[in-house]
Amino acid sequence: MYVLTSQQMKEIDKKATAEIGIPEVVLMENAGFCVFEEIKKDFGCLKDKKIAIFCGKGNNGGDGFVTARYLLEESKDVHIFIFGEEVTPSSKVFLQVLKNLGADIQKLNEEVITSLYQKKFDIVVDGIFGIGLTRDVEGLYKQVIEYINSSKAYVYSIDIPSGVCSDTGKIKGVAVKANKTITFMYPKVGNILYPGTHLCGKLIVKDIGIPKVLAENVNTKVLTKEELNLEKLYRYPDTHKGDYGKVGVVAGSKFFPGASILCANACVKSGCGLCFLFSPAENVVTHNFRYPEIILMPVESKDGIVTFEGFKKKEEFLQKLDVIAFGCGLTQSEETEKILIHILKNFQIPIVIDADGLNVLAKSEELHSLLREYEACKILTPHYKEASRILGCDVDDVAKNPIDAALEISKRFDCVCILKSARTIITDSHKVFINVLGNPGMAKGGSGDVLTGIVSAMLSQGYDALDAAKLAVYLHSLSADILLERKTVQTILPSEIIENLDIAFRRVIED
Numbered sequence: 149m150y151v152l153t154s155q156q157m158k159e160i161d162k163k164a165t166a167e168i169g170i171p172e173v174v175l176m177e178n179a180g181f182c183v184f185e186e187i188k189k190d191f192g193c194l195k196d197k198k199i200a201i202f203c204g205k206g207n208n209g210g211d212g213f214v215t216a217r218y219l220l221e222e223s224k225d226v227h228i229f230i231f232g233e234e235v236t237p238s239s240k241v242f243l244q245v246l247k248n249l250g251a252d253i254q255k256l257n258e259e260v261i262t263s264l265y266q267k268k269f270d271i272v273v274d275g276i277f278g279i280g281l282t283r284d285v286e287g288l289y290k291q292v293i294e295y296i297n298s299s300k301a302y303v304y305s306i307d308i309p310s311g312v313c314s315d316t317g318k319i320k321g322v323a324v325k326a327n328k329t330i331t332f333m334y335p336k337v338g339n340i341l342y343p344g345t346h347l348c349g350k351l352i353v354k355d356i357g358i359p360k361v362l363a364e365n366v367n368t369k370v371l372t373k374e375e376l377n378l379e380k381l382y383r384y385p386d387t388h389k390g391d392y393g394k395v396g397v398v399a400g401s402k403f404f405p406g407a408s409i410l411c412a413n414a415c416v417k418s419g420c421g422l423c424f425l426f427s428p429a430e431n432v433v434t435h436n437f438r439y440p441e442i443i444l445m446p447v448e449s450k451d452g453i454v455t456f457e458g459f460k461k462k463e464e465f466l467q468k469l470d471v472i473a474f475g476c477g478l479t480q481s482e483e484t485e486k487i488l489i490h491i492l493k494n495f496q497i498p499i500v501i502d503a504d505g506l507n508v509l510a511k512s513e514e515l516h517s518l519l520r521e522y523e524a525c526k527i528l529t530p531h532y533k534e535a536s537r538i539l540g541c542d543v544d545d546v547a548k549n550p551i552d553a554a555l556e557i558s559k560r561f562d563c564v565c566i567l568k569s570a571r572t573i574i575t576d577s578h579k580v581f582i583n584v585l586g587n588p589g590m591a592k593g594g595s596g597d598v599l600t601g602i603v604s605a606m607l608s609q610g611y612d613a614l615d616a617a618k619l620a621v622y623l624h625s626l627s628a629d630i631l632l633e634r635k636t637v638q639t640i641l642p643s644e645i646i647e648n649l650d651i652a653f654r655r656v657i658e659d
């Protein structure tokens with residue numbers, strides 16, 4: 149499913165009207181009717197319902213006028229509130245229709261807003277701003293949104309909750325908290341990213357008759373099952389372990405033995421042929437939680453941290469690897485930096501860089517240029533903080549526009565970037581996928597290490613970087629969602645996400 153920016157949606161709207169010749173009022177009529185249809189479906193009989201419809205001066209308000217017309221057929225208690233008569237030409241058509249019908253239309257001012265608090269509406273329709281919101285919400289608009297949020301009515305937002313930026317999902321000053329949002333043709337970025345997605349309530353996507361061919365060049369999609377390449381998950385009967393690749397997990401220290409174990413466990417559990425764990429021996433040899441299938445490559449350490457000299461002694465094994473998973477729990481030591489420099493200078497093995505691998509990368513100009521030049525496939529898996537370190541910006545800047553941050557990292561290193569959060573973004577700098585699965589039970593140390601293991605296993609089974617990233621992110625969060633069916637967000641553990649991959653793989657392959 150495509151996800152559009154406001155600019156893309158406007159261009160598509162424009163083409164539909166100017167080039168294809170569908171009149172704008174027809175689209176507005178369809179949009180307003182879709183909203184009515186949803187209300188009717190939810191409430192059935194609307195006869196006794198007291199309904200308020202708030203309409204801004206743009207086309208979002210025009211959709212609201214159309215919805216109001218249909219609602220007037222069902223209830224005698226429908227009240228339309230406007231911010232002014234200076235509305236767009238298409239909206240004007242439907243405002244006039246309402247006037248012709250003798251509808252109750254009130255212009256909002258301080259007094260009217262105060263009076264709203266005495267009225268007990270059952271249903272509120274928010275047609276204040278859609279994709280045309282450009283600046284922070286203030287004045288009467290702010291007061292009306294505050295009223296809507298204080299009311300006990302069931303709130304429908306048209307296209308996007310008013311006040312949510314359709315390009316980022318951020319709140320521009322204040323925003324409506326809807327129970328349901330009806331958006332048209334495709335979700336907008338603000339319908340999908342937080343906090344906008346939360347303010348939408350239930351999101352409904354309705355076709356209003358814009359030809360779909362117009363969206364063909366859009367590069368951003370929701371990561372649905374249809375977007376996954378499942379081909380390489382099929383195994384011919386006469387295969388052997390060599391067909392599924394050898395992953396070297398370079399991870400762990402005295403301080404974080406669990407990170408290396410979670411990463412390696414997730415890797416063997418996701419289908420790689422062989423998984424080698426390069427880690428300080430003392431951390432993992434006796435570790436009860438380590439799957440015995442993992443082959444240990446004990447690396448000499450100092451103060452519990454793998455040393456560069458120790459790592460070099462394992463070089464002959466490195467030559468044989470198909471994938472390197474680098475960084476989980478290594479610590480940000482000089483040794484970690486030296487090892488990564490050595491790998492990037494001397495090998496051409498597909499690499500997944502996470503955690504401390506990303507942290508040492510952020511601090512080293514040499515690593516920046518080595519990684520850019522590294523020709524084998526590369527996947528970087530930062531969370532927002534790691535991304536901000538790499539980009540040299542504030543973490544809030546990443547959070548404000550995660551799609552741009554992911555694109556920037558991807559372009560800078562010519563890599564696939566998995567920017568992790570409650571809405572993980574995956575991009576190869578051309579295509580962008582937004583993951584909508586997963587739950588707050590994953591907000592726990594170790595979840596990221598699990599993802600690194602899964603994505604490395606996907607690379608080792610022959611996937612290219614983008615397909616590996618998509619499949620891994622999907623399986624990782626699907627596994628957590630399946631766990632949530634019988635556990636709680638408090639009790640889900642990253643190690644259980646690994647255990648539960650059995651069911652996640654099955655659902656992906658068989659459903």
Ligand SMILES: NC(=O)C1=CN([C@@H]2O[C@H](COP(=O)(O)OP(=O)(O)OC[C@H]3O[C@@H](n4cnc5c(N)ncnc54)[C@H](O)[C@@H]3O)[C@@H](O)[C@H]2O)[C@@H](O)CC1
Binds near residue numbers: 172204283306307308
């Ligand atoms: N163009 C089309 O073909 C269609 C558009 N549709 C609807 O039209 C909406 C977009 O319409 P518009 O482009 O007119 O934009 P909006 O209706 O979202 O609002 C734009 C208006 O709000 C003003 N504005 C922006 N930020 C403001 C702020 N902070 N405070 C006060 N005023 C502010 C702008 O100056 C402009 O007058 C969509 O979201 C959708 O609901 C639908 O009718 C379907 C078809």
Ligand SMILES: Nc1ncnc2c1ncn2[C@@H]1O[C@H](COP(=O)(O)OP(=O)(O)O)[C@@H](O)[C@H]1O
Binds near residue numbers: 572
């Ligand atoms: N609220 C949430 N909803 C969905 N997924 C989440 C949420 N919080 C975290 N995650 C996922 O959990 C993982 C956390 O990774 P990360 O922050 O690197 O953890 P760690 O470094 O402790 O292993 C990411 O894949 C992220 O997308």
Ligand SMILES: [K+]
Binds near residue numbers: 306308
């Ligand atoms: K709206």
